[in-house]
Amino acid sequence: xxxxxxxxxxxxxxxxxxxxxxxxxxxxxxxxxxxxxxxxxxxxxxxxxxxxxxxxxxxxxxxxxxxxxxxxxxxxxxxxxxxxxxxxxxxxxxxxxxxxxxxxxxxxxxxxxxxxxxxxxxxxxxxxxxxxxxxxxxxxxxxxxxxxxxxxxxxxxxxxxxxxxxxxxxxxxxxxxxxxxxxxxxxxxxxxxxxxxxxxxxxxxxxxxxxxxxxxxxxxxxxxxxxxxxxxxxxxxxxxxxxxxxxxxxxxxxxxxxxxxxxxxxxxxxxxxxxxxxxxxxxxxxxxxxxxxxxxxxxxxxxxxxxxxxxxxxxxxxxxxxxxxxxxxxxxxxxxxxxxxxxxxxxxxxxxxxxxxxxxxxxxxxxxxxxxxxxxxxxxxxxxxxxxxxxxxxxxxxxxxxxxxxxxxxxxxxxxxxxxxxxxxxxxxxxxxxxxxxxxxxxxxxxxxxxxxxxxxxxxxxxxxxxxxxxxxxxxxxxxxxxxxxxxxxxxxxxxxxxxxxxxxxxxxxxxxxxxxxxxxxxxxxxxxxxxxxxxxxxxxxxxxxxxxxxxxxxxxxxxxxxxxxxxxxxxxxxxxxxxxxxxxxxxxxxxxxxxxxxxxxxxxxxxxxxxxxxxxxxxxxxxxxxxxxxxxxxxxxxxxxxxxxxxxxxxxxxxxxxxxxxxxxxxxxxxxxxxxxxxxxxxxxxxxxxxxxxxxxxxxxxxxx
Ligand code: HDE
Numbered sequence: 015x016x017x018x019x020x021x022x023x024x025x026x027x028x029x030x031x032x033x034x035x036x037x038x039x040x041x042x043x044x045x046x047x048x049x050x051x052x053x054x055x056x057x058x059x060x061x062x063x064x065x066x067x068x069x070x071x072x073x074x075x076x077x078x079x080x081x082x083x084x085x086x087x088x089x090x091x092x093x094x095x096x097x098x099x100x101x102x103x104x105x106x107x108x109x110x111x112x113x114x115x116x117x118x119x120x121x122x123x124x125x126x127x128x129x130x131x132x133x134x135x136x137x138x139x140x141x142x143x144x145x146x147x148x149x150x151x152x153x154x155x156x157x158x159x160x161x162x163x164x165x166x167x168x169x170x171x172x173x174x175x176x177x178x179x180x181x182x183x184x185x186x187x188x189x190x191x192x193x194x195x196x197x198x199x200x201x202x203x204x205x206x207x208x209x210x211x212x213x214x215x216x217x218x219x220x221x222x223x224x225x226x227x228x229x230x231x232x233x234x235x236x237x238x239x240x241x242x243x244x245x246x247x248x249x250x251x252x253x254x255x256x257x258x259x260x261x262x263x264x265x266x267x268x269x270x271x272x273x274x275x276x277x278x279x280x281x282x283x284x285x286x287x288x289x290x291x292x293x294x295x296x297x298x299x300x301x302x303x304x305x306x307x308x309x310x311x312x313x314x315x316x317x318x319x320x321x322x323x324x325x326x327x328x329x330x331x332x333x334x335x336x337x338x339x340x341x342x343x344x345x346x347x348x349x350x351x352x353x354x355x356x357x358x359x360x361x362x363x364x365x366x367x368x369x370x371x372x373x374x375x376x377x378x379x380x381x382x383x384x385x386x387x388x389x390x391x392x393x394x395x396x397x398x399x400x401x402x403x404x405x406x407x408x409x410x411x412x413x414x415x416x417x418x419x420x421x422x423x424x425x426x427x428x429x430x431x432x433x434x435x436x437x438x439x440x441x442x443x444x445x446x447x448x449x450x451x452x453x454x455x456x457x458x459x460x461x462x463x464x465x466x467x468x469x470x471x472x473x474x475x476x477x478x479x480x481x482x483x484x485x486x487x488x489x490x491x492x493x494x495x496x497x498x499x500x501x502x503x504x505x506x507x508x509x510x511x512x513x514x515x516x517x518x519x520x521x522x523x524x525x526x527x528x529x530x531x532x533x534x535x536x537x538x539x540x541x542x543x544x545x546x547x548x549x550x551x552x553x554x555x556x557x558x559x560x561x562x563x564x565x566x567x568x569x570x571x572x573x574x575x576x577x578x579x580x581x582x583x584x585x586x587x588x589x590x591x592x593x594x595x596x597x598x599x600x601x602x603x604x605x606x607x608x609x610x611x612x613x614x615x616x617x618x619x620x621x622x623x624x625x626x627x628x629x630x631x632x633x634x635x636x637x638x639x640x641x642x643x644x645x646x647x648x649x650x651x652x653x654x655x656x657x658x659x660x661x662x663x664x665x666x667x668x669x670x671x672x673x674x675x676x677x678x679x680x681x682x683x684x685x686x687x688x689x690x691x692x693x694x695x696x697x698x699x700x701x702x703x704x705x706x707x708x709x710x711x712x713x714x715x716x717x718x719x720x
Pocket of ligand 1: 098099100101104138139140156157158159172173174179183184185187245246247248329362363364379380381383384387388389391392
C-alpha cells in the first residue's frame, strides 16, 4: 500500500525506539527518541497511526474495532459543557491578596488577621449578557469574582464593576436576564441591551432606574479589566471573635486608575479585536506588569443602618464614600495566567454562599436568592455534586467530610467511618466538629409574618439615580445622554422609548429633555409617578465619576505609532524611552508587518499591518512617517481611518511635519491642543506627559452634531 502523504509526529523508527522511562514521581512515561512523549490512547496504549482510521482496504468501510478512532471522536463529541447562564464570557487569572491593615478587631476571618499575610486568589472577570463567544467591548456590566483560598476555607466574593444592581429581589432575576439576552424568537441581538425586550422590562421596573444610569455611563465600556473598580454590591457582615457584628461593603480600587473607551471606539474595537480585554490581561501578566487593586471596606453598624436615608439591604442603592469613608485593608495582585482555560476559567465555580468564619450574610433579598442559585447552577453546568473536587475549586487548606461518592469522585475518604457520630474513636473515626473554630452564623434575632412584600424604603427609585447623574462631569453626562439615545433608538416600539423617558424626568429634567430630543419624540411624556418623593438634596459624590478620579500616570497604557520607511530613528527612540520611563507601551503599525527601514538604516519589525492595527486599539497615537510614507499612506483608507478615528475619539496625537499630507487627506485639519508636534527628542517626553490626561475632551463637542 502506498505511504500516506501526511506526516505523523513520529517516524516508524522513532516509534520502534519508544521506550518506557520512569518519571521522578515514580510514574512511567512512554517516550520516543529525544524525550518526546509517545501519543497514547486514554488507556495509555501507544498509538502507531493518528492520521488514518482502520478500514478494509484503502477505499473500504471503517471498522468498528478501531478503538483509537472511537475513543478520540467520543471524547471530542463531549468536549463542551453548558456555558454559564449569565456571565458566560469570562477571563481569569491567579494571584494573591495581601492584608495591609489588620481587621482583627472587626472580623475573625483568618485572612484579615495578620498584616503582610498573603492568601492565594483566583479572579474571573466577565460580561453578563453575551454568550461565550461574544465580543469583549459589549456595553455591559462586568463581573469581578474572586475566590480566596484562605486557611479556613474558600471565600468567594462574587461582585461586579458597578456597586448597584437592576433589581431588589432575586425572584426577578430570570425576568431581567431573559429580557437582556437575545430575544427568544429571533435569537438576536446578542451581547447587548439595545433592544425592545430589555428596555421594555427596565421601563416597567422603576427599581432599575439607578442601575440604568450606571449602565448608560462609561462604566460599562471599560478600557480593560485592569482599569475598573469592583464591588461586592450587597451589605455583608463581619463578625469578630467576641461575636460582635459590623456591616461591611467591599470595594476594589484599581491601582492604574479607572479608564473607559468611548462608545464609537467600543463598536470598532469589537470588530478589530473582539478579545481586546482578554489580550490586555494576558499581555500585562505575561509581560510582568501585574494588575493590582486595593481592597477597601465601608464599615458601619446597626445604628447607621437605621438612620441612613436608604435601606442597606437594598442592592439598588450605594452608601456614598463621602458618607462612610473607605478603609483600605489589602491589595490584590494578579500575577499568573492559567495553564488551561477550560480546567480553570471555565470550571471555576463561584458560590456566594462560600463564606468563612468571620464573614456572614445579611437579609438582602438579592443576596439570599443568590445563595440558592449559585450552588444550583454549578450542579447543572459541571454535571454533578463533586465539582468541588476540581483543583480550581478545591480549598488549599486541609478539608475532611463524610460526603462521599457521586459522579467523578476524586477525594474519597479512607477507612470504615463514613458517618458521625461514630464510636470508632481516634483517627479511625474520621473528622470531628470544632465548636471553637467552626463556622457559626451570626445569631440575628428575626421574627415576623410570612409576606411577599418589600421594605418601605426600597420604594425610593429615583433619588440615587439623580445623585449619580449629578455627580458626573459634563463630558460624562453627555455620554450618558448619548448612550440612552443610542440604545433607545434601537428600540422599535415608540411607547417603550417614551416610557423610559418618563422615568428620566424623575432623575433630571434636562437629561430627559435631551434624550427625548435625541430620539425625536414629538412631546415630552409625563413623568412616571414616583412611589416615594425624590430626594433632591443628596450631595453629589465625586467618587462616582470616572473623570473626577484621573489616573496617577499613563502607566499600563499603549501608544500606537504609525511608521513608514524612513521613520526618524532618533524620534522613535526618544518616544520609546519616554514611554518606557512612564511604564507605557509602544506598538508599531506599518504598511507591512515585516517592518520599516528607519532613517539610520535599521530595520524595525512592526507589530501590526496598518489595516490590522486601527487606532481604536491604542490609548494615544503618534504618526512618525517620512514624506514618502505620508504620500503612500494618504492613499490608504485604513491609514486615514487611523488618524481620523484618533481625532474623533479625542485622543492625544503626536506627529511630525512630514505627516501633514496624511492628516489633510484624512480630513484632520484642526490641530487643537490634543496634538503634540515632535520636532526634537525632548518633545516625546512632553507628549507622554500630555497623554496622562488620557483624552483631549475639549475636542469631543466638535465631532458630534447629533
Ligand atoms: Fe450572579 N449569577 N446572580 N450576580 N453572578 C451567576 O452563577 C444570580 C448578581 C455574578 O465568573 C450564575 O456560576 C442571581 C449580582 C458574577 O463564574 C448564577 C442573581 C452580582 C457571576 C447567578 C444574581 C452578580 C455571576 C451563573 C440575582 C454582583 C460570574 C453562572 C439575585 C454582586 C461568576 C454561575 C463567574 C454568575 C445568579 C445577581 C455577580 C445563575 C439569582 C447582584 C460575577 O448562579
